[in-house]
Amino acid sequence: MGKLKTFYIELENSKGVFLAGQTINGKLVIELNAEMKMREIRCTFKGLAYVHWSESETTGTGSNRRTETIDYTASENYFNQTVPVFGRGMGMGDKNCLPPGQHVYPFSFQLPPNLPSSFEGGIGYVRYTIKGTIDKPWKFDHTTKRPFTVIASLDLNSQPTAARSEQNQNSKYLCCLCCKSGPITGMLKLDRLGYVPGEAIAFNAEVQNMTNRVCGIHAKLYMTTLFRTLKKSKTTTSEVAKVVYQDVQPGETEIWSGGRLVIPPLPPSFLEGCRIIDLNYYFELIVDPSGPAIDLHVPLLVIIGTIPLQTVVQQYQTQYGVPATEQPTLPPSDTATSDPPMVGAAPMSLPPPTYSECVFGKTNIREEGDSEYTRGEMNFAPAYVYYHDLSKQPQFN
Structure with missing residues (x-):
């Protein structure tokens, strides 16, 4: 049995759905079977869009005719920030040691404004992740990964x-x-x-x-x-x-x-x-x-x-006798039981939406830099707003 028993990221908002500009609060949890030497423990918050596909193209004529593979790639970086939670980055030097047992390190990160929504599209994606790293001297690092969803409001x-x-x-x-x-x-x-x-x-x-x-x-x-x-x-x-x-x-x-x-x-x-x-x-x-x-x-x-x-909201109110009131104040988004509020919404007396996994299902989000030993969620589907009550809307006029 190795020294590392468990290593994972836990978010206070258990649904892992956020709006741009909101603060992500969570903790990095490590459980050791034996003492472990390390330089530091850190979290890396990353948001980017990436596109890549390959095509075979034939060039030349006759004996000079040849087929080659052309790669088409583009990317946009929205943020890439590392937050140390233990060791070197906290001013503790390069030689640090953790005893056996469970160790919990809280973290907090504020998302930038105006981020695009999460999206997984095969040859391209908009993806947001948190990566935890145990940086070990002269040995391979331990890593764990936690994807999360960002939803851009479209009114x-x-x-x-x-x-x-x-x-x-x-x-x-x-x-x-x-x-x-x-x-x-x-x-x-x-x-x-x-x-x-x-x-x-x-x-x-x-x-x-x-x-x-x-x-x-x-x-x-x-x-x-x-x-x-x-x-x-x-x-x-x-x-x-x-x-x-x-x-x-x-x-x-x-x-x-x-x-x-x-x-x-x-x-x-x-x-x-x-x-x-x-x-x-x-x-x-x-x-x-x-x-x-x-x-x-x-x-x-x-x-x-x-x-x-x-x-549409007014039709719903009329059909089901719902009084026209201002949209209720939702609980803070960083509590474990709440959904993030939909900012910018017009006044309406609908229950807030739920957040449901994308209809296209999960995709493998292993990226360059992730090893076979990387722990955490490697199959992920973004979660999007879903208004259950509006499926009862009136028929076509």
Whole structure:
């Protein structure tokens, strides 16, 4: 058995969700089976955005033709600060020793303002971590890691298009050998474009099928992510959720009235504060003809925020008889049982949101500098706001 029994980071806010500018309070906990010599114990607070992907490119001609791998990389550093809690950094010199038993070292760190929201996107991320290090002379260091979530507030009431109704229509013809069928036409209508996780996107759609094929119908919410480097950009698409409707038969028209799709926990649109990653969301009607054919797509750009529209809150109050009061004062964010308050919210009498793991699930956050011996959370998913009560909102008008 080694000398180090346990080594972990514990946050006073057990949910590990913070707003930019808030203070992170916690402690580094070490338990030793035997005495251990060390230079110091420290915490490193790190926030950065990083993008990286590789592509194979062929250059030259003939015998000079060759294929090489090109790496595209970009990064932004938001903070990288080390806070000593024991030993050299506390003025105790390089030769320090801890006896067996448990040792607890409190720490505190104030986040800078205007940070972008946490995001994990495969070839790019915005990531915030705390790393604990036991710096040992002439031996490998012991390290432990604790990721946490930062949420940037996006108030839908500040977005000019969020409360606006919108519709889109598209059509296409199917070709089979020398014959061209009648068109497929799809129409999608939303009574607004701004939503928060937990709300349902209420929509109406209509599909006219003038072909001789059966057509499937569904609607989906998807996220597009633009990753930027100095030399090149790359866009990826991820499906968030979808709902399926009945088929439309040849020569018929289907009216999809009162459709609903509940929005799961997601990062807010735009990823404001980050210059190398951009997020957008689209809600789309899709018509899928049977047989070989390209689907018909009817998209609308929507905004996913963290603070709901005041008109939506008022609808909720009216429907459920909730009195219109000022938003209650929430307990401090550094208590273990509380969620961080959503600053900048308009007055509303909704219960505060919960904070739920991102719908895309966990990802491995092992980075350069993390060894196989690094302890802590190496699989992590950011947690985002989720308004359970708003899923009861009224149907499409």
